[in-house]
Amino acid sequence: xxxxxxxxxxxxxxxxxxxxxxxxxxxxxxxxxxxxxxxxxxxxxxxxxxxxxxxxxxxxxxxxxxxxxxxxxxxxxxxxxxxxxxxxxxxxxxxxxxxxxxxxxxxxxxxxxxxxxxxxxxxxxxxxxxxxxxxxxxxxxxxxxxxxxxxxxxxxxxxxxxxxxxxxxxxxxxxxxxxxxxxxxxxxxxxxxxxxxxxxxxxxxxxxxxxxxxxxxxxxxxxxxxxxxxxxxxxxxxxxxxxxxxxxxxxxxxxxxxxxxxxxxxxxxxxxxxxxxxxxxxxxxxxxxxxxxxxxxxxxxxxxxxxxxxxxxxxxxxxxxxxxxxxxxxxxxxxxxxxxxxxxxxxxxxxxxxxxxxxxxxxxxxxxxxxxxxxxxxxxxxxxxxxxxxxxxxxxxxxxxxxxxxxxxxxxxxxxxxxxxxxxxxxxxxxxxxxxxxxxxxxxxxxxxxxxxxxxxxxxxxxxxxxxxxxxxxxxxxxxxxx
Numbered sequence: 165x166x167x168x169x170x171x172x173x174x175x176x177x178x179x180x181x182x183x184x185x186x187x188x189x190x191x192x193x194x195x196x197x198x199x200x201x202x203x204x205x206x207x208x209x210x211x212x213x214x215x216x217x218x219x220x221x222x223x224x225x226x227x228x229x230x231x232x233x234x235x236x237x238x239x240x241x242x243x244x245x246x247x248x249x250x251x252x253x254x255x256x257x258x259x260x261x262x263x264x265x266x267x268x269x270x271x272x273x274x275x276x277x278x279x280x281x282x283x284x285x286x287x288x289x290x291x292x293x294x295x296x297x298x299x300x301x302x303x304x305x306x307x308x309x310x311x312x313x314x315x316x317x318x319x320x321x322x323x324x325x326x327x328x329x330x331x332x333x334x335x336x337x338x339x340x341x342x343x344x345x346x347x348x349x350x351x352x353x354x355x356x357x358x359x360x361x362x363x364x365x366x367x368x369x370x371x372x373x374x375x376x377x378x379x380x381x382x383x384x385x386x387x388x389x390x391x392x393x394x395x396x397x398x399x400x401x402x403x404x405x406x407x408x409x410x411x412x413x414x415x416x417x418x419x420x421x422x423x424x425x426x427x428x429x430x431x432x433x434x435x436x437x438x439x440x441x442x443x444x445x446x447x448x449x450x451x452x453x454x455x456x457x458x459x460x461x462x463x464x465x466x467x468x469x470x471x472x473x474x475x476x477x478x479x480x481x482x483x484x485x486x487x488x489x490x491x492x493x494x495x496x497x498x499x500x501x502x503x504x505x506x507x508x509x510x511x512x513x514x515x516x517x518x519x520x521x522x523x524x525x526x527x528x529x530x531x532x533x534x535x536x537x538x539x540x541x542x543x544x545x546x547x548x549x550x551x552x553x554x555x556x557x558x559x560x561x562x563x564x565x566x567x568x569x570x571x572x573x574x575x576x577x578x579x580x581x582x583x584x585x586x587x588x589x590x591x592x593x594x595x596x597x598x599x600x601x602x603x604x605x606x607x608x609x610x611x612x613x614x615x616x617x618x619x620x621x622x623x624x625x626x627x628x629x630x631x632x633x634x635x636x637x638x639x640x641x642x643x644x645x646x647x
Contacts, residue, residue: 171304175208178303183296184211186221199252204228208300212292218280220267220289224260224297225251226304231258234301234309235591236294236335238320242474243285244268260301260309264293266319272474273482279505282478286347286505287326294327294334311599315591317341318534318570321525325542326508328523332516337598339590340525342534342570345508345542346448348499349438349644350534351475353448354460355486356438358470360430361462364487368466369430375462377420378431382454383575385415393621398567398576399454400529403537403637409435412453434462437638442492445641449537452530452637458569460533471533475502503647511545513560522598523560524590526607528568530576536564541639543626553627557603561625565609577609577619606630 166174168190175188185208192204206226213219223246235254237247243266254261267284268275275281294312302308314335316324321343327334344350361369370378383397392400402408413432416423437450456462460471469485470476476484479498489495516523525543527536543562550556567576582593582604596602610620624630639645 171206175206175300175304178300180296180299182212182214183292184213185209186211196252197248199249202252202255203258205255206304210296210300212289212296214283214288215280217274217278218267218284219269220264220284220292221246221269222262222264222289222293222296223248223251224262224300225255226260226301227255227258229258230260230305232307232310233259233595234297234312235259235261236290236297236312236314237261237263238290238314238316238318238323239263239266240318240320241472242268242272243319244271260297262293262297264289266290266323272477275474275478276482277478282502282505287323287330287508290323290327291331291334294331311336311595313337313339313591313594313598315339315341318344321345321534322347322506322508324523324525328513328516328521329508329510332513332519332521335521336519337522337594338524339594340523342527342531342536343508343525343539343542344534346538346640346645347506347508348475348503348647349448349507349640350538351470351472352438352491352495352498353450353535354465354472355470355476355489356447356491357434357451357462357465359487359489360433362466366468369427370462370466372463374423374427375456378416378462379454379457381416381419382412382456385412386454392566393619396567396576398530398574399452400566400576401564401634402453402455402529403635405635408453408637409450434465438491440492440495441490445643446638447491447495447640447644449535449541449637449639451532452535452537454567455530455532455535455569458530458532458574460570462532475506478502499644499647507647509542509645509647511542511549513546513550517550517559520598521559522594524563524594524597524604525560526563526565526580528565528570528574528576530567530574531570533570537637537639540564540626541645544633545645547627557625557628561604562627563607563623563625564631565623566621567611568609577611577621579608579610579612581608581610 172188208224266289321340324340325345435450438447572578582588606622611618
């Protein structure tokens with residue numbers, strides 16, 4: 165075995181095109197940042213730059229007692245930072261683990277007019293994190309990883325789908341949580357909501373108390389329709405038919421006549437989702453009924469700027485405010501610029517399946533930040549592309565978590581475990597599927613409060629006999645889905 169100094173020197177010598185090893189250190193005190201009780205590990209920082217103005221940074225943590233598995237972690241939001249807490253969570257289980265800042269550490273203005281940064285954010289930094297890390301593993305341990313897994317939520321879900329679609333050999337298994345893979349049109353949805361819920365002079369349509377009233381009313385409305393389990397304070401599946409939005413608006417009007425016509429019209433527009441004013445085509449789905457109170461819901465869309473506004477800044481400049489956005493011509497320009505790199509909508513996963521890859525994905529039914537109907541429609545397109553549910557379920561399964569918001573909050577389930585009684589985590593569930601052929605017939609969704617399980621229920625893959633395809637809400641028309 166090499167000494168610490170020799171190991172540091174050896175790792176530092178790796179030379180690859182467009183890659184610079186910034187630093188290598190040996191962390192052995194048991195503490196790093198806010199994490200404690202860590203095993204000794206080598207911390208490797210490297211940067212990748214393909215053209216002027218681009219720079220993505222990755223941290224790779226290499227434990228002394230490696231279990232032979234490499235884990236790539238996704239980022240969130242606009243990225244730009246690396247989470248040591250997330251890295252530590254896998255290091256303590258003896259995984260070699262890496263995360264990239266996706267090339268946005270210099271702020272959103274650095275992406276204005278820079279196609280290289282769009283590439284880094286959309287797919288390139290994640291692929292480079294993976295390929296360079298694998299080379300460092302071989303250099304340090306003298307062997308390649310037995311298996312490689314990717315785990316990401318939100319923007320990390322975008323990274324996850326992009327990896328499966330663009331680089332099917334990178335990972336043996338992938339977890340895509342609340343995936344923001346239809347990136348450009350997702351942000352168009354945010355702007356649509358903002359422009360309907362807040363006037364240019366700064367007036368909001370709803371108070372926080374009114375928003376809460378709507379969410380509580382939604383649970384009661386769907387309970388009357390038989391949604392979920394008796395007594396649920398959340399909505400499990402907020403669609404019944406094409407008239408669901410109208411019926412709920414009418415219900416609100418009857419029960420709460422103080423809501424004005426202007427408020428109800430705004431709410432209806434938000435539930436229906438953005439539409440091209442010239443063609444009438446659906447650009448993206450609307451906000452799920454019952455998700456209004458959560459992050460990126462009505463409150464956040466009424467703030468001074470639309471949530472996660474950076475793609476519009478990248479395309480139209482730092483002073484752009486979005487109030488004059490044309491959901492026809494401007495959308496076409498925005499999509500032509502950014503969709504090729506930021507979207508991950510390819511439903512043909514033949515190559516990933518052929519590599520033996522396994523893919524688990526999930527969304528929350530009460531997520532207004534990345535609403536589940538778009539992911540559901542993507543899954544249906546995969547069914548069509550791959551030969552139906554059975555052919556798809558052999559390598560890809562998608563779950564909708566009742567009452568979950570974008571994170572692990574919401575009024576519904578806030579925990580998601582594997583399908584065994586031991587409540588194993590999703591990575592172990594994925595490993596059982598990829599390494600031993602034990603496919604997850606269901607997952608366990610639960611609500612945990614102060615260490616006590618308030619409820620738990622099995623959830624089944626969308627499209628299965630236990631969870632058959634349902635009435636689909638309006639999502640992107642084909643012209644937008646294929647970008």
